[in-house]
Amino acid sequence: MRLDTLRVILNSISKNAMIMAATLLTPVIALAADVIEPPKEQSLANWDWVTILTWVLGLLVILVIARAFDIGALTEKITGKKVVSWNNVNAWIAIIFLIAGLAGVWYELVYHGKYLMLGNSASAHGDTYDSMFYWTFGFTFFVFVVTEVLLFYFMFKYRYDEKRKAHYYFHNNNLEIIWTVVPSIVLTFLVLRGFTTWSKITGELDKESEEIEVFAYQFGWKARYAGDDNILGYHNVNFISGTNPLGIAETNAVAELVTELEGEIAKLEGLQETEGDSIKAWSTRWDRMKSTGLYRTYPEDYKTLDEKLHDGLSGAYGRQLEKDIKRKKTAIRRIAEYQKDKDFFNGSANDDKVTTEIVLVKNKPYVFKFRARDVIHSAYMPDFRVQMNCVPGMPTQFAFTPTMTTAEARDVKGNNEYDYYLFCNKICGAAHYNMKIKVTVVESEAEYNTWYASQAPFVAPTTAETSEPAEEQVAPSADSTQIVIDNQVAINK
Amino acid sequence: MSTAALHADEHHADHHHKESFISKYVFSMDHKMISKQFLITGIIMGTVGLIMSLLFRLQLAWPDEQFSFMETLLGKWAVDGKLDPNFYMGLVTIHGTIMVFYVLTAGLSGTFSNLLIPLQVGARDMASPFMNMLSYWFFFLSSVTLLISVFIETGPASGGWTVYPPLSALEKAMPGSGLGMTLWLSAIALFIISSLLGGINYISTVLNMRTKGMSMNRMPLTIWAFFFTAILGVLSFPVLLGAALFLIFDRSFGTSFYLSDIYLEGVGALENIGGSPVLYQHLFWFLGHPEVYIILMPALGITSEVISCNARKPIFGYTAMVISLLGISFLSFIVWGHHMFITGMNPFLGSVFMILTLIIAVPSAVKAFNYLTTLWKGNLRFTPAMLFSIGLVSFFISGGLTGIYLGNAALDIQLHDSYFVVAHFHLVMGSAAIFGMFAGIYHWFPKMYGRMLNNTLGYFHFWLTFISAYLVFFPMHFMGLAGVPRRYYQFTLVKEFDVWMDVNVLMTVGALIGGFAQLFFLYNFFYSIFRGKKATQNPWNSNSLEWSAPVERIHGNWPGEIPTVYRGPYEYSRPDRELDYFPQYEQDESAPEVLKTEKSKTSPAEKEEAESSVFFAAIKKVFGLS
């Protein structure tokens, strides 16, 4: 027996020596790595394979430590004495975890609590919203703390004890009824309150509301104001063109587009006629590149050519041409249908203004009409508690009244660069993370009017008016993100 | 003995010849082997999903850094060591898909339904071992297809795991919507077939192949959970298949189920007219919501079993637990609209879905309270399985409570698609279900491999994972409340989000710790398969039937007759017994006598059985059982 004990202890020592050696070795390897290649700057970004190797070694060390605990367990078995009582250790960690966890939650609430619901809301319905939120928060936070405390406390209090037998307690109808009924009552309260809040937000429109169209596309936003007639003109996807990015129903722009489309169709039909020749030409070039070895010098060109030739030979090229022509013809046909409807082109679109920024007046009711050009986007204005999806083919809307100007928000936040934004909040492609438009709330109609006058209407008025001098412009200058500009350029091309 | 069992016996008899490697380990029809196949595939997929999450967490924490190893790893997707935005989206999408479907649906249900249903109800194997084998191999093909999609030139599907059209329908809208999306759809179609084959099997085994004495009200809660889960899957997955088929038509055959009025940059106006992208969302979430319970319920079932066994105490309110599961299952089919409050659907519909959604909170609350009461005055043995189960309860509470915010249509206006949602589902669905899975692995490893996992490594694994999960997912609530959108590649382009930089770093450090902690598990798991301590027949002194089977895991499960069941599975610490457990399969003549003489000691369990018999009679009627 004693011999066994000795062997175990020796074993354990030798293992521990291994651990120590490995522990010592880790920094040595790290150091060696630095000597071989001096670190550029101490940051995670400079990880390379040697560092990773060091890490792996570190992990191994920890595994060895863990194995060493096994040795401990074996020692226990042989000597009959407890080295580590995991029963107690786990119970104590549970208590420490509970205390540290609650402290962490408290710290977060204090530290990040000021961002809870972004402080004060900037819209009329936002206050109703926030009160709904705080009611829910109150209930759930209470339940959270009580149940989690009980859970970990039970874990500590009722840890295993050989001498004790668990309480044989199968069920208790009264208890179960209580905790079915009490949550039901609380939830009924929350549902009713949620219901009224929701109805208030989505309910009847204020008749005075001003309509603004918010248009989403990969990857940017545009706004359309109704102009002097207060009517947003009609629109249709088939009208969208470089000069008419929102596809609004304006006679000349649409006629221009038809001409453009007809030109493109003619071009495509030309390509269709020469399809055979093109393929032959590609084939010749391909052969030349192959035989002269040029394909090695210009791999990119070769690849494009190869693909083209492949499409040509397989017929994909021809089919694509046919498809494009058909699509454009459909567009022309659909446009023609609309053109027959004189009411559609009633001129109300002519004075509409398309802007790259949204400017609103404080305390004025608005209804945003959302539209998407290509995929689903979502208009998200957290400061105003506003969100609504923008769905291609399905108009949506959201009504709200801003109650805090940008200037006031800057005061409240103590940040004189703060701006409201409308973000995209539905995954829509690679630049989703940068799809936003600035929203400015101004104090008075006058400020708004100055800004509004500086925006060009969709169709320039026939009698050239002298525009306002630039110095008088009070509203912040248009802050279109780079991507918006890029897209504008792309569309205009 | 029932005829089914008799039949299985004959079947068993002519299986004594030696099996070839292929029929034993590859195309096996033994439910225990199939369960291990599901588990190991699940672990591999889980590791892939985990590594993906670490990659994009690095991006979120240090968006301006260049990680040279990333370029080594990802090539053109990380030129100069900086993740490409398209590939970032791809990683997020595949991470979500893997975790939801491959790990927590197939990996969890596939493993434990397969292992436990026959063993715990007392059957020789599944109703159809052949279909069971097909179920695994469809899953395998599906996994391979999904993994392949990560390596193609245009990148994997990148429209989020929900793959909403038109983004996912139009190749020109995003590179990942090309071949990557085609592969994603094929993978999901294969997956659905696998899931249906499995589900039908689970349902018929539970209904038809229970051993003598195993009435429905004596089934362990694991079986109830697997049973309801299978029903949910069988009823809801076909709808996803339909949704996917329509999407395939739209993508390849020019139909317009989901498309209308679209203008694409560089292409022009499309011809599609009359479709509705919102239709897809209805179809998707008709599966999608039950799916979260398909993930969670098996984990809850496992937890019930593990907590009761290791608290040495009957599960509190067995009937209430079953009714809650039933209620959750039923309600989960009529709440899908809570994912769509702000799609522009009729606000009145939103109100209806809000009410239905918040009703689900009641059975969930009952479950949480019943777990707490089960722990109360128990005698808690902290096996790693027990710790993971307690962790599950903790996550179930903290993640479940935020569901009350998100189910409220009004509150969802602000919270939808924000980081608050990410926090919510990672706690209640991600972490809770993963913990249930770990609990199951630690608890039934001896049943799978005849060896024990190392406890000490289990403790390291548990505490590090538990702490890191809270570290990663809890701060996300605060970001979400402050209006930080999810699925953003980086936050540096929006000044307002700068304040969250340090939180992002904290969460990534948490994730790295969590990822590291899984090494303890992987090592422990694979080491113990070969070198772990040999298990005894009933290592946890558990009551349920699977522990009456020999350690050797033979084909047909029991060498002789299938044991008869005499009582419910949760008779722990009965005051009239010396031992603190009383196996279901143990016949004890003396016990009823004791009960008879002492009037007050009528076993509450039996009382409960009588009380609940109305409920079970109704269930039996519904399923046409005698």
Ligand code: HEM
């Ligand atoms: C180490 C563990 C994990 C980490 C660090 C992690 C982290 C993340 C992050 C940062 C996102 C992106 C959020 C966004 O931008 O929308 C995400 C998405 C997601 N994760 Fe995890 N996650 C982990 C484990 C899990 C688990 C266990 C599940 C199982 C349910 C899961 C399911 C998802 C899903 C469904 C998404 C959404 C994907 C999408 O937006 O399409 N994750 N995860």
Ligand SMILES: [Cu+2]
């Ligand atoms: Cu977008």
Ligand SMILES: [Cu+2]
């Ligand atoms: Cu849901």
